[in-house]
Amino acid sequence: MAENSLEESITDKDDFTVTWELIPGRGARETNQEEIFTNAEKAAESDKVDGVTITENPGGNPAISAEYLGMKVQELGIEPIVHFTCKDKNRNQIESFLYSLEREEVSNILVMTGDYPVGGYKGASKPVYDLDPTQALDLITDLNEGLEYKDPFGRSVSLKETNFFPGAAVSPFKRLESEQMVQYYKLKKKIEKGAQFIIPQLGYDARKFHELIQFVEMNDWDVPVIGNLFVLPYGAGRAMNANRIPGCVVTDDLLEQLKKEKEAEDNGKQARLMRAAKMYAFMKGMGYAGAHIGGHGLDYEGVEFVIEKGEELAPNWRDYIHEFDFPMEDGFYYFEKDEETGLNTDQPAQRKSKPSKETAHQLIRVGHNLLFEPDGLFFGPMQSICNVSEDGLLEEPFNFMERVIKTITNECEECGDCALVDLAYLCPMSQCPKNQRNGACGGSKDGWCEVYPEEQKCLYVRVYDRLKAYEEEEKLRDNWVPPVDWDLTHNSPWRNYFLGRDHTAKEIGITSPGSEESKKA
CATH class of the missing domain: 3.20.20.220 (TIM Barrel)
Structure with a gap:
């Protein structure tokens, strides 16, 4: 070499x-x-x-x-x-x-x-x-x-x-x-x-x-x-x-x-x-x-x-x-x-101001904690429903219900490997033209998206403000999101999560009911 x-x-x-x-x-x-x-x-x-x-x-x-x-x-x-x-x-x-x-x-x-x-x-x-x-x-x-x-x-x-x-x-x-x-x-x-x-x-x-x-x-x-x-x-x-x-x-x-x-x-x-x-x-x-x-x-x-x-x-x-x-x-x-000198001191500037909490974000956080957190009140029933609806008569009705809810709330494009939990419940696949899952590109100006200036805010400006309202903005620094697993696309994102298939489920150890891993647990 x-x-x-x-x-x-x-x-x-x-x-x-x-x-x-x-x-x-x-x-x-x-x-x-x-x-x-x-x-x-x-x-x-x-x-x-x-x-x-x-x-x-x-x-x-x-x-x-x-x-x-x-x-x-x-x-x-x-x-x-x-x-x-x-x-x-x-x-x-x-x-x-x-x-x-x-x-x-x-x-x-x-x-x-x-x-x-x-x-x-x-x-x-x-x-x-x-x-x-x-x-x-x-x-x-x-x-x-x-x-x-x-x-x-x-x-x-x-x-x-x-x-x-x-x-x-x-x-x-x-x-x-x-x-x-x-x-x-x-x-x-x-x-x-x-x-x-x-x-x-x-x-x-x-x-x-x-x-x-x-x-x-x-x-x-x-x-x-x-x-x-x-x-x-x-x-x-x-x-x-x-x-x-x-x-x-x-x-x-x-x-x-x-x-x-x-x-x-x-x-x-x-x-x-x-x-x-x-x-x-x-x-x-x-x-x-x-x-x-x-x-x-x-x-x-x-x-x-x-x-x-x-x-x-x-x-x-x-x-x-x-x-x-x-x-x-x-x-x-x-x-x-x-x-x-006209340059900088070594003292970081104060960043104490907080954006106001968005009502929609607050409601989604509550729903997520009840339904999607493993210790949430409705996690068990949701996992059971997802398991029962897999490859059965309930599969299409379940998929339709989920598609309607996620389209209305997040313009879901059904990538199947959802990153909503990583990004303050905003979707990088539908709301970022470059589908960036780990942070903004360098093209924004004054908070506007490079591709849709004066029309659409940069997704990550919105994510940062949502998280900072709860003093959680450093999640954007510490959480790395892997690439989409396209084998999961057009499958139910909820089912992929509750049955242990997407990146979030694998990261926190969720397994499908009845699986060998689940029995061991």
């Missing part, structure tokens, strides 16, 4: 790793694809760029395969970080792509939710999201340890260990407490499931960059964080400001500054390169493990300028913090502000 020098650089606390983001487009031999290889060759010949990162179907549009490009780029003599998203592949195909990458010794992957698909042949593509990033990282960790599975004959098989170096994304650039905390709670799960480096979303608030580093250190996570540094022109800034590139934050004040810079003879090029160099400097000063440099139309000369000027400015990085004072209006920060 070839050495992974990029992994060594990222994990070496004395190195500051620089990667350059390359963005593929649609087509096999179009100009955009040729530029990918041209830029990769320049990066390979450079002594300043440690690796290139390759995005996967950016913006939710089809593009040449990031996995293929990663394999070809590695042949040019520079290591790639391949963006690996869950939006277009089911779990079998995810596994297949991972085997291909392992075979070609492409080890570095950045695991993400992925932009919601918007483009496709003769219409929008169907979103998949069979696994969320925490679940994909769990799979990758199992592969690294030698995945064990049962073959069609029931025999145990262990695969050879793989050598992936997986990373994960997080956004510190959220305005609401609920949005920000669910990002950090999900990050904890990503690290526990095997993320070995972190790259944040795009933003230009120095205090937020500082917050992320502090949060990682506060939790004693020995995981390197690579800063996301985008050389920002006015056009891209306007799109980000309007949330047309979800998750990337450009405030009104910054957009106004970009507009003024655009009036220069060079269309603002020097100003944006200098901004990027100052970001490079403060990232290095704050303790980031490296800089992930990107930008539409950014050439190698621009990358080189950012690196060289950034290194020159790094010793005096604190002098530039005031130039990145772009807070979101009434934005939440995890730490109190240090007025002297």
Whole structure:
């Protein structure tokens, strides 16, 4: 197996790793694809760029395969970080792509939710999201340890260990407490499931960059964080400001500054390169493990300028913090502000305010405790009814009754492996377009869903507020939900629970009446 020098650089606390983001487009031999290889060759010949990162179907549009490009780029003599998203592949195909990458010794992957698909042949593509990033990282960790599975004959098989170096994304650039905390709670799960480096979303608030580093250190996570540094022109800034590139934050004040810079003879090029160099400097000063440099139309000369000027400015990085004072209006920060430096103190901000309790949520909690908790008053009768109705005359009437109740209360899509109890009785399959079962994606803005802005609140903003009303919000941090077992789909979710088949029943030890496990109990 070839050495992974990029992994060594990222994990070496004395190195500051620089990667350059390359963005593929649609087509096999179009100009955009040729530029990918041209830029990769320049990066390979450079002594300043440690690796290139390759995005996967950016913006939710089809593009040449990031996995293929990663394999070809590695042949040019520079290591790639391949963006690996869950939006277009089911779990079998995810596994297949991972085997291909392992075979070609492409080890570095950045695991993400992925932009919601918007483009496709003769219409929008169907979103998949069979696994969320925490679940994909769990799979990758199992592969690294030698995945064990049962073959069609029931025999145990262990695969050879793989050598992936997986990373994960997080956004510190959220305005609401609920949005920000669910990002950090999900990050904890990503690290526990095997993320070995972190790259944040795009933003230009120095205090937020500082917050992320502090949060990682506060939790004693020995995981390197690579800063996301985008050389920002006015056009891209306007799109980000309007949330047309979800998750990337450009405030009104910054957009106004970009507009003024655009009036220069060079269309603002020097100003944006200098901004990027100052970001490079403060990232290095704050303790980031490296800089992930990107930008539409950014050439190698621009990358080189950012690196060289950034290194020159790094010793005096604190002098530039005031130039990145772009807070979101009434934005939440995890730490109190240090007025002297413009960054953060090490004192967490107070989060004592409580949302009001929702009547519907209160009623469902009472019903759940009576019917679904093993010590609940009606748990035994419900389990007996589910057992009797299995494969009998009562099966269809029972299914119909359940379907009506769950459709009215939760728009149930009958996945069969219910996560309502994990998420304050809100359904991630019907109420999150990306079907995220372990936390929010990075695309929300001001609490609104990336896919339905101004129409639908982010599911996890609602879940957080429901749980915080009972001081239970940390359930979102501590409870990991496995992928849906699709063998259970369109079976009664209640029956799957009471007869010990879904993930919740297995976790708390519910068994079917009459089973061997039940008799032993």
